Amino acid sequence: MIRFALRLSLAGGREAAIRLVIITTAVALGVGMLLTTLAGMNAVGAQNQRYAWLNTAVAPPSPDTSADPMWWLIREDYYHGRSIGRVEVAALGPDAPVPPGIPRLPGPGEFYVSPALGELLRTTPAAELGDRFPGHEIGTIGRTALPSPESLLIVIGRTSTELEQLGARQVTQIMDTSPSGCNGCYVGINGDGMALVLSVVAAALLFPVLIFIGTATRLAATRREQRFAAMRLIGATPRQISVISAVESAAAAMAGTAVGLGLFFAFRPGLATIPFTGEPFFATDLSLAVVDVLLVALGIPVGAVVASWLALRRVQISPLGVSRRVTPKPPRAWRVIPLVAGIAELAYFVGRRPDTTNGQLTAYLSGFLLILIGLVLAGPWLTMAGARVLAGRASRPAALIAGRRLSDNPQAGFRSVSGLIVALFVTSVATGTITTFVANRGEPRTDSVAATSLSKMFWPEDGPAPTADQIPTGLETIPGVRSVTVVHRNPAPDGWHGLITCAELDRLAVFGSCRAGAEVAAVAGDLIGMRAFDLTTDTYVWEDAGIAASEVDRQPILSVVVDTTSRSAFEQARTMLINAFPRERFPASVGEWEAASAQQLIQFQRLANVVMLASLPIAGCSLAVSVAGGLSDRKRPFSMLRLTGMQLRTLRRVVALETVVPLLAVAAVAIGAGFLAAHLFLRSQLDYPLLPPHLSFYLMVAGGLAVSLGIIASTLPLLGRITGPETARND
Structure with a gap:
């Protein structure tokens, strides 16, 4: 057989x-x-x-006493918004562990770099990047230690005294557990x-x-x-x-x-x-x-x-x-119930957000799933409703025939485009949610002060605050530096952590202003704080600190904030601050921190775009095959219609309407349902209204639909070849 x-x-x-x-x-x-x-x-x-090896400081002390300890310090640096992993080590014996990718630990004044960082060091002015790293390059970090070909990593050799003063930790083993299986790992991917x-x-x-x-x-x-x-x-x-x-x-x-x-x-x-x-x-x-x-x-x-x-x-x-x-039974209106139920569930939780994470997952995921199932179930009924409207309002034979055929068998009309439901719904939800979240809490505009200024913070747990004479005087002489501002620590236990005089705020002009009558403002340590989420204006008004201006300089320094007009000045100022204050967290801008936090959302958006861009042409191919199959099955009836005087272009309109109407209807319903679900989720979870997606989303949808329609149109010439008089005579 x-x-x-x-x-x-x-x-x-x-x-x-x-x-x-x-x-x-x-x-x-x-x-x-x-x-x-x-x-x-x-x-x-x-x-x-x-x-894994970058999380070495997370590993518990090894019970193996045969290995000598070493000092280990890892911190994150930035260059033009790109993250640089900076590892500083010092061996305390000949048997100290060696990280992967290098033959030995670098000594004081030596460092190994990844290929991508090595290329940057060779092509970037030293004042912007190279001067941050003491010593000279002795080799390249091998691929076994590089998460990516573009990873920016450096392993710097230091003296034991230097690393002890910098707050390093002693370790006796290199971490080899994947971040996915590590409790407390802070470098890596979920x-x-x-x-x-x-x-x-x-x-x-x-x-x-x-x-x-x-x-x-x-x-x-x-x-x-x-x-x-x-x-x-x-x-x-x-x-x-x-x-x-x-x-x-x-x-x-x-x-x-x-x-x-x-x-x-x-x-x-x-x-x-x-x-x-x-x-x-x-x-x-x-x-x-x-x-x-x-x-x-x-x-x-x-x-x-x-x-x-x-x-x-x-x-x-x-x-x-x-x-x-026989004509299949028409789909019933009950098919719409799951769709309405899913929307109603998401709407119910607006203002009633569950308190626990598990409760939120149950509420929102079940709502999204109900809507998706509802779209698939309701598709034939919606196709039938649209077809009946088309037939009822038809003024030409093509629209009437297409509408009647679709309403007689809406399941077949919807079947070919049902694959679009998942793609367009998932993409619309992801696009609407991510666009709104990033706009409210993502990376600020590149021309905003959150992106052009960087700050070096001095928290109490980091040790004594610096004095004014320790701040590099060369910062103000860097071409492109607009201002250098010192923020002092706020002694009040509540409110913002920093203090700055209103006179200084007025001079700076771009970091907000004081309330009327105030002498000192209570500000964020970087002069940005929560304003990074809404920097559409520079007229932000800070709270009144309630102290005299003469008291500000008597408080310890909390931060140094440098505002710049160019990327070159920005990086030179960062290098100068790193060398002046090498302890704890390196200076960075709010824009860089927010860009890093939004990175995973942007990754998910890319995947959603891949789903849409791949699914639309596939749905077009399905429709094209469905059209070709339908033409083959109906060539005799179409031939008879041509013999009775119907023009070929009318038959082509019939076929085009039978395929294009379900395609566009499904796309519109899926996108609309996706944006509605995203809006309800955002209002419930974050109290944000849905913001319109970027133009790129509409261009991708339009481009994908255009490709799909082009694929369908390529099948229409077949109609003229199979509906000739000989078909009616021979069949």
Whole structure:
């Protein structure tokens, strides 16, 4: 039976060959996407493992006394917004542990650098970067210690006395536990969270691909059903029919799996450059385990067989099922209930946010899931409602015919575009939420004072505050430095931590102002604070500190804030402050801190964009296959219509409306539901109103829909070739 099924599939003429090619293409896309997701999960794990050694100070003391201790200090520095990992070490014996990637510990006045940082040091003026690092370069950090090809890392040798004064910690082992499995690690990726996100991406991509496979399987379904029904009538069993239909899909699926493997390895170098985790991967990080390959090689053909079986299940039930064709029952309005219930649940929690994290997850995730399920269930009913409106308002024959056909079988019209629901809904929710969050609490504008000024803080736990004569006088002479401001510590236990006179605030002009009649303002230590979340104006009014201006200079210094007009001046000032005050946290801008905190959200937005950009063309291909299959099945009726005088362009309008209307309707409903869900979530969780997405979102949607419509339009010339008079005469 398998041999007969292969012969029937491969020797079935041009129609069978086209069907096999389309199924192979669909499977290849699915395999490529699935392999990319699995390899991405492996790459996240590999990259995270190479972050492990940077968490060495987190490791508990080793019980092994054979290793000599060493001083260890790690801090984060920045250059043009890019994070630099700075590790400073000093051996306390010949058997001190050595970090990966270097042959030995650097001595005082020596350092190792990553290739990317080494290139920066060679191309950047020393006053902006190189002068921060004492000593000279003696080697390059090897790949085993680099999370990414673009990682900026440096390992600096110091004396024991220097590191003890800088607050370093003694360690006797190098951390080798991945940050995902480490309690208290502060450098690395949440590998479990990223794996979960990538799994959602894989599901969102595979859903339209499986629909594509099912649609391709139904190509020329009418003729195949008639053939299978004839086999049933002459004695073929349902099991034999299932084998015949499954063999065709399995053969195409295996070929598609091989093509998909080839596509993955061909595009792997390019995929590795995409910074899913904030930094690109090494190409070899995108690796596949034997289990991954077996899972895909076996799972995808099985999925294709199931899709084939579901597409042709009617013939397997009864040999007369093909001839007993009636208009399907119209979908009922109850399908809208889950959609309305999901929206109502999210709306209920506006002003009633659950107190616990688990309660919030349960409330919001269940609401999103209900809406998504509701969209899929309500799709046929919405398609039917739209089709009836189209038919009721039709003023031309094409609109009337298309509307009637869609309303008679809305399930078939919705089936081809249902894969868009997941992609557009997920993308709309992610885009709306992330855009609003970043606008309210993300990276400030590059021209705002939060991005152009940097601050060096001196907290009480860091030791004695510096005196005024310790602040480098050269800061004010750097070209491009607009102001150098000293903020003093506020003795009041509550309110803002800093003090500055109102006269100084007025002179600076860009850091806000005082209340009327006040002499001293209570300010944030960096003169920005929470204002970074809303820097649309420089007229922020600080609270009155309630003390005399003459008392300010008597308080310890809390920070030095330098405002600049150029990136060069910004980095020179940072270098000068690092060298003057090498203890604790290095100076940085609020913009850099906020950009780092928003980085993961931006990564999720990239993944959401990938889902949308990949799903829209796939949905277009599904529609194109559906159109081609529908034309093949209806060529005789269309031929008869042409013989009665209907023009070819009218028939093309009918076909275009039958496909374009569901596509645009589903896109509009999914995007609208996504933005509504995002708005309700933001109001409930953060009390933010939804902000309009950036123009890039609309351009991506429009571009994806344009590609999909172009794919559909490419099938319309087929109508003229298959609806000639000879078709009506011969069929």
